[in-house]
Amino acid sequence: MKLVSIEAAVDFLQRDKVVAIPTETVYGLAANAFSETAVSRVFETKDRPSYNPLIVHIANYERLTDLVSFFPENAKILADKFWPGPLTLLLAKRDSVSDQITAGKPTVAIRMPSHPIAQDLLKKLDFPLVAPSANRFKHISPTKPSHVFDSLGAEVPIIDGGECKLGLESTIVGFDDQGRPVVYRQGTISLESLQEVLPETYLLHQSSSAEVSIVAPGMIKRHYAPNTPLKIVDSIEKHLEEFGSENKIGVIYPAHTKPHQLAAQTIALSRGGDLNEIAEKLYAAFHQLDKQNLDYLVIERFENIGLGRTLNDKITRASSED
Ligand code: AMP
Numbered sequence: 001m002k003l004v005s006i007e008a009a010v011d012f013l014q015r016d017k018v019v020a021i022p023t024e025t026v027y028g029l030a031a032n033a034f035s036e037t038a039v040s041r042v043f044e045t046k047d048r049p050s051y052n053p054l055i056v057h058i059a060n061y062e063r064l065t066d067l068v069s070f071f072p073e074n075a076k077i078l079a080d081k082f083w084p085g086p087l088t089l090l091l092a093k094r095d096s097v098s099d100q101i102t103a104g105k106p107t108v109a110i111r112m113p114s115h116p117i118a119q120d121l122l123k124k125l126d127f128p129l130v131a132p133s134a135n136r137f138k139h140i141s142p143t144k145p146s147h148v149f150d151s152l153g154a155e156v157p158i159i160d161g162g163e164c165k166l167g168l169e170s171t172i173v174g175f176d177d178q179g180r181p182v183v184y185r186q187g188t189i190s191l192e193s194l195q196e197v198l199p200e201t202y203l204l205h206q207s208s209s210a211e212v213s214i215v216a217p218g219m220i221k222r223h224y225a226p227n228t229p230l231k232i233v234d235s236i237e238k239h240l241e242e243f244g245s246e247n248k249i250g251v252i253y254p255a256h257t258k259p260h261q262l263a264a265q266t267i268a269l270s271r272g273g274d275l276n277e278i279a280e281k282l283y284a285a286f287h288q289l290d291k292q293n294l295d296y297l298v299i300e301r302f303e304n305i306g307l308g309r310t311l312n313d314k315i316t317r318a319s320s321e322d
């Protein structure tokens with residue numbers, strides 16, 4: 001694993017190279033947003049199709065004027081509340097933002113991360129950074145350096161920031177014709193938290209149509225998926241009784257539970273079922289169980305409210321076959 005200092009990362013980034021960086025959500029594969037060469041390297045390194053746009057990361061509001069032609073009132077209200085933090089806003093782009101970044105769309109996705117290393121790095125650079133999750137296309141987002149290494153290999157330099165505190169992607173919010181906030185991708189900030197600030201906020205209707213996939217590739221059905229198949233079951237207990245003796249099943253429990261004798265491997269995501277802790281640990285559990293040569297993994301659905309709704313969205317995508 002090629003771990004590098006912030007200073008070395010600055011040097012790499014100034015020379016149009018990519019660097020994996022910690023953020024409060026997941027590790028990002030960073031590159032100079034104003035360099036076509038650097039941005040191309042992000043797509044190549046991730047094997048990411050060019051129709052999948054990137055999020056631009058900024059340290060502070062000064063940068064925003066270089067990137068965005070209009071900052072609507074509702075965007076200001078949400079940014080005031082959630083920036084720096086795990087909120088990405090879709091805003092009308094300036095010409096300086098390349099079509100490569102936005103996949104030809106008129107909007108650019110912007111986020112101001114709160115992670116001290118990401119902040120420090122951005123402040124040391126005189127350009128913003130694109131930083132999609134530092135994993136190969138369609139795979140699980142990395143929440144620690146070893147996940148980046150496993151997915152992208154030894155060539156990619158990584159700044160070690162330990163484990164990501166939040167562990168799920170940012171919430172992506174755009175604005176409709178009436179200026180109402182629309183959640184394009186569910187993430188760490190729940191629909192309810194957004195609605196507390198702006199009650200008119202709504203979820204973009206889930207659809208697997210190609211057009212929507214292009215609008216928000218976070219919505220591609222099979223995303224965030226482990227290599228080992230994941231099944232969502234009504235009752236882990238019943239499933240193990242029925243299938244546990246013929247299959248090597250990895251079990252993911254939300255809270256500490258006595259391992260079932262028919263489970264080949266068991267992971268508890270939290271001690272007592274705290275959703276923030278579950279969110280923090282979910283992807284790490286996928287990464288870990290993926291290495292155990294299991295036939296498949298099982299998990300139960302969460303209560304569909306707040307962060308539970310985001311978690312259900314993530315596990316549904318992770319269990320999808322296409
Ligand atoms: P990643 O950082 O790998 O999770 O991917 C970035 C995500 O940002 C993509 O999955 C898209 O959903 C989203 N995104 C970036 N730019 C746009 C845009 N202009 N419109 C809609 N979604 C976008």
Ligand code: MG
Nearest residue numbers: 132133134141
């Ligand atoms: Mg991603």
